[in-house]
Amino acid sequence: MNQEQIRKYVVFTTLESHSKMYPSVTSKLLGYDENLTLLSDNNSSIKTIKECIERGMVGTATNKGEVRSDLIKKTLYLGGKVENYGKIIGNMILAKSVHYTESDLSRGNDSELSDKAQNVYAKAKEYKKELEAYGVDVSKIEELKVTIDKFVTVVPATRISKTTMAVYNDELKQLFKANDELLAKMDLLVEMGGDKYPDFYREYKINRKPIMKGGSSLSLMGRVTNAHDGAAVKGATVTIVLKSAAMAMSENADVTVKTIVKKTSAKGGFRIKNLPPGTYLVTIEQVGYAPKTVEINVTGSDLAKLNVKLERL
Numbered sequence: 001m002n003q004e005q006i007r008k009y010v011v012f013t014t015l016e017s018h019s020k021m022y023p024s025v026t027s028k029l030l031g032y033d034e035n036l037t038l039l040s041d042n043n044s045s046i047k048t049i050k051e052c053i054e055r056g057m058v059g060t061a062t063n064k065g066e067v068r069s070d071l072i073k074k075t076l077y078l079g080g081k082v083e084n085y086g087k088i089i090g091n092m093i094l095a096k097s098v099h100y101t102e103s104d105l106s107r108g109n110d111s112e113l114s115d116k117a118q119n120v121y122a123k124a125k126e127y128k129k130e131l132e133a134y135g136v137d138v139s140k141i142e143e144l145k146v147t148i149d150k151f152v153t154v155v156p157a158t159r160i161s162k163t164t165m166a167v168y169n170d171e172l173k174q175l176f177k178a179n180d181e182l183l184a185k186m187d188l189l190v191e192m193g194g195d196k197y198p199d200f201y202r203e204y205k206i207n208r209k210p211i212m213k214g215g216s217s218l219s220l221m222g223r224v225t226n227a228h229d230g231a232a233v234k235g236a237t238v239t240i241v242l243k244s245a246a247m248a249m250s251e252n253a254d255v256t257v258k259t260i261v262k263k264t265s266a267k268g269g270f271r272i273k274n275l276p277p278g279t280y281l282v283t284i285e286q287v288g289y290a291p292k293t294v295e296i297n298v299t300g301s302d303l304a305k306l307n308v309k310l311e312r313l
């Protein structure tokens with residue numbers, strides 16, 4: 001993903017997490033929860049694609065033969081449907097672009113098979129509505145995508161092919177566009193009735209602000225609750241320190257370590273901006289509760305999330 005997409009993804013996931021902390025509010029905003037569900041689904045899809053790109057599709061050869069055979073079968077099935085549709089409407093370019101025989105798919109190497117399957121998937125998705133009108137079971141389209149993803153995780157590879165990357169980039173563009181539209185609807189719903197819930201409204205507005213290039217970005221978002229009943233722990237002290245710095249301080253008392261200290265909100269939440277990538281120790285303290293220290297990794301590209309449950313003394 002590019003930097004703009006990374007910044008938007010942080011906004012998407014932050015708003016998703018924030019909204020899920022206020023189910024009693026969102027349920028009263030007509031249509032909000034339906035949009036939130038779609039946003040959550042899209043965020044999951046973005047995360048899956050992001051992980052595929054980041055790992056470069058490097059995997060193991062476990063079950064390779066079985067998965068390969070399944071992929072060939074599904075590619076032939078869906079490719080045949082798209083090819084027939086192309087012939088029906090007189091689009092021979094489309095028909096020829098997905099014309100693969102079992103021999104074509106079987107003879108090719110793993111990368112070639114993946115590319116051809118991706119091509120069939122992309123064409124089938126492009127003409128999904130038209131195929132459905134002709135009685136084609138369009139659930140087979142997503143089944144093919146699932147099998148493609150499974151295949152690339154079990155086949156060792158050193159890089160993502162251009163065709164695969166093009167498909168992923170196209171999917172990302174569509175997902176980000178869909179999420180932009182969903183947030184526009186959610187904004188209107190919040191403006192219509194959200195101001196009746198000050199805490200929710202204020203935090204939504206803060207989280208909704210686009211993270212512009214060169215500006216501050218949210219690195220860590222957390223919530224502190226009572227381990228017994230799940231109630232928010234308000235006013236707890238949250239201390240964040242880089243793990244390596246804390247270790248150095250434990251070995252040498254003269255070492256000065258920079259710490260970040262926050263207080264939890266009425267809903268038990270806290271937010272930290274602009275944390276450099278690294279492993280951090282987060283200590284939560286509140287009168288009447290046993291203090292707790294947890295370790296969390298901040299990558300710099302993903303929003304780190306932390307939910308801490310405190311035990312009463």
